[in-house]
Amino acid sequence: MPELPDVETFKRYIDSTALHQKISGLEVKDKQVVGPVSFDDLEQALAGYTLERTRRHGKYLFVQINSGRWLLMHFGMTGRLKYFKNPDTDPEYDQLRINFSDGYHLAYVSPRKLGEVSLVEDVDEFLKEQQLGPDALDADFDWAAFEEAFAGRRGMLKPALMNQHIMAGVGNVYSDEIMFQMRLHPRTQISALDSDTLKEVYQTMHRVLEMAIDRQANPNRFPDDYLIPHREMDADCPDCGGKVDRVQVSGRSAYYCPSCQRRPS
DNA sequence: CCTATAGCCTGACGGC
DNA sequence: TGCCGTCAGGCTATAG
Numbered sequence: 001m002p003e004l005p006d007v008e009t010f011k012r013y014i015d016s017t018a019l020h021q022k023i024s025g026l027e028v029k030d031k032q033v034v035g036p037v038s039f040d041d042l043e044q045a046l047a048g049y050t051l052e053r054t055r056r057h058g059k060y061l062f063v064q065i066n067s068g069r070w071l072l073m074h075f076g077m078t079g080r081l082k083y084f085k086n087p088d089t090d091p092e093y094d095q096l097r098i099n100f101s102d103g104y105h106l107a108y109v110s111p112r113k114l115g116e117v118s119l120v121e122d123v124d125e126f127l128k129e130q131q132l133g134p135d136a137l138d139a140d141f142d143w144a145a146f147e148e149a150f151a152g153r154r155g156m157l158k159p160a161l162m163n164q165h166i167m168a169g170v171g172n173v174y175s176d177e178i179m180f181q182m183r184l185h186p187r188t189q190i191s192a193l194d195s196d197t198l199k200e201v202y203q204t205m206h207r208v209l210e211m212a213i214d215r216q217a218n219p220n221r222f223p224d225d226y227l228i229p230h231r232e233m234d235a236d237c238p239d240c241g242g243k244v245d246r247v248q249v250s251g252r253s254a255y256y257c258p259s260c261q262r263r264p265s
Numbered sequence: 266c267c268t269a270t271a272g273c274c275t276g277a278c279g280g281c
Numbered sequence: 282t283g284c285c286g287t288c289a290g291g292c293t294a295t296a297g
Contacts, residue, residue, distance in 0.1 A: 002290065006290080032274085074291080079291095112274050112289085113273090113275075115291080154266065155267050250268060252290095253288080
């Protein structure tokens with residue numbers, strides 16, 4: 001779930017639910033998702049305070065506490081958020097729960113526990129330490145910046161789109177969609193693309209990510225000509241009616257249509 | 266620099 | 282039903 005459009009959707013979810021309410025406490029089911037800070041540190045940083053605003057960079061979500069510090073959330077492969085009041089609707093696999101004085105709860109749900117909840121003092125400093133690239137949708141990350149980051153690189157386009165040090169936010173699923181929209185084979189080398197094509201990649205990336213945010217990252221609402229709702233073995237290609245196939249690209253499964261996305265010669 | 270591999274964790278699903 | 286293999290939307294460390 002959690003690539004840029006999903007995390008942006010989580011951000012808006014928090015914006016519309018959990019801000020400006022006093023936090024009464026914190027509960028954990030599994031401390032593994034907390035860190036590198038301790039649970040006690042996290043609870044002390046939150047209890048009695050309020051959440052004031054959110055900021056997203058790539059797949060990271062930051063929520064500012066009214067002390068000035070930031071709650072960091074990363075969702076791994078399976079993380080999500082759920083805001084609820086009735087304990088009966090307590091979601092399964094909620095590893096961490098923030099309780100509010102008005103009786104509501106914000107759950108960080110993560111079945112595979114590959115995500116992380118932590119604290120940071122300074123977001124920009126954190127991004128620098130992590131050596132994260134610019135957010136894929138940042139206004140400053142325009143075509144010129146994209147070209148600078150990608151043109152002339154060796155290697156394949158898809159792994160580069162997913163490389164968070166080059167650009168933050170795109171993962172396996174949305175890189176597949178960008179490749180499909182461009183009708184490029186998943187193993188296409190960057191060196192095989194001319195400048196105009198690379199510019200189309202940039203524009204396609206914007207179109208795909210913005211569309212997904214607009215539809216709350218819910219594939220059921222995606223346009224008919226998108227691959228993502230058909231992204232499984234032997235599904236029908238939304239364009240040619242061929243069958244979707246899978247290849248390994250830098251250790252991940254890339255789904256694509258072999259007849260629409262020809263292997264470069 | 267770039268790629269492949271393994272590992273972190275655990276659940277869902279299909280086949281027998 | 283139970284067991285087993287495969288797969289899974291992230292990221293890091295390591296080796297070639």
